[in-house]
Amino acid sequence: MELKDRLKQARKSAGLTQVELAERAGIKQASVSEIERGLTRTSGYLVKLAQICGVDPIWLAEGTGTAESSASKSNATMLGPISVWDDDTPLEDDxxxxxxxxxxxxxxxxxxxxxxxxxxxxxxxxxxxxxxxxxxxxxxxxxxxxxxxxxxxxxxxxxxxxxxxxxxxxxxxxxxxxxxxxxxxxxxxxxxxxxxxxxxxxxxxxxxxxxxxxxxxxxxxxxxxxxxxxxxxx
Structure with a gap:
């Protein structure tokens, strides 16, 4: 599966049109179309496109691993509460x-x-x-x-x-x-x-x-x- 196929699959799985994906990424619809037609082999926006579609950036760019993003693989409860700290803040036990x-x-x-x-x-x-x-x-x-x-x-x-x-x-x-x-x-x-x-x-x-x-x-x-x-x- 080539980049053009992976992006098209990810976009459709996310229920997005090319126009909607482009708008969320802050790029032109033509840029998405060029990738999906195989006219562009890479793009500086692949990480952002992957995040919008909810897939793993490495899978989208390289085709290795699985499409499932690392964020979706992790259980959200593992994150726990977010706290503010600096270099002088002592380490927690965990x-x-x-x-x-x-x-x-x-x-x-x-x-x-x-x-x-x-x-x-x-x-x-x-x-x-x-x-x-x-x-x-x-x-x-x-x-x-x-x-x-x-x-x-x-x-x-x-x-x-x-x-x-x-x-x-x-x-x-x-x-x-x-x-x-x-x-x-x-x-x-x-x-x-x-x-x-x-x-x-x-x-x-x-x-x-x-x-x-x-x-x-x-x-x-x-x-x-x-x-x-x-x-x-x-």
Whole structure:
């Protein structure tokens, strides 16, 4: 099933016409029509279109996973009451701090970097949220996505949660990767001989990259963990 078919299916399942979907997304009806006719392979509005139709943005953009959105998969009662907090607010009993990973230059002017945990940047997660994803508290980290290679699903500046214990690659899943000291988020696929294919959602500008097992070792390319959560500001 291609993007045009997925969008048409999602729109009809939501009971929306092309005009209604376009109005809610703040775009022209012609833009929706072009996607559904296969004239456009991608769009910066796919995340918003997916949210309006109530489907998973990754499924809509890439066709992997299921159409059911992560929001509808979760039981709303799990969210609990919403409270206001800042960095000085102590953790509740059912919360944990999850640190961010960052690129750190080894020495001035060398241009070489390594991936380390940040000592001050962190995000709060509910223990139940992590437990429901099968993530151990001490194995969860956050990563900031930079650039446009994972658009429209993950725009520049998006945050993803990564399970450091889940390094065995499952085709079509997103992973954080240490690429010689560069922190990257990609959809991975296994290739014969122990190699990996890196795939971006924005394939028009970022075609697939393939690495043999030898190139992975020589290039210092390591799978850090699987993405289990992401947050996007529209």
């Amino acid at each position: 919360e944990v701090y999850v640190p961010f990973l960052k690129e750190v230059e080894l020495s001035a002017g060398s241009g070489r970097t390594v991936i380390e945990k940040s000592s001050n940047r962190k995000l709060r997660f509910g223990k139940l949220t992590l437990r429901n994803q099968g993530v151990q508290f001490d194995q969860a980290v956050c990563v900031t996505v930079h650039g446009n290679s994972m658009e429209p699903v993950l725009p520049d500046g998006s945050t993803v949660g990564v399970d450091l214990a889940a390094t065995a690659v499952k085709d079509g899943k997103m992973y954080a990767v240490d690429h010689g000291g560069e922190l990257r988020v990609k959809t991975l696929y296994r290739i014969p001989g122990g190699g990996l294919r890196f795939r971006s959602f924005n394939q028009d500008e970022h075609p697939d990259e393939e690495y043999t097992s030898q190139q992975l070792a020589e290039g210092g390319i390591t799978v850090l963990g699987k993405v289990f959560w992401y947050s996007v500001l529209l």
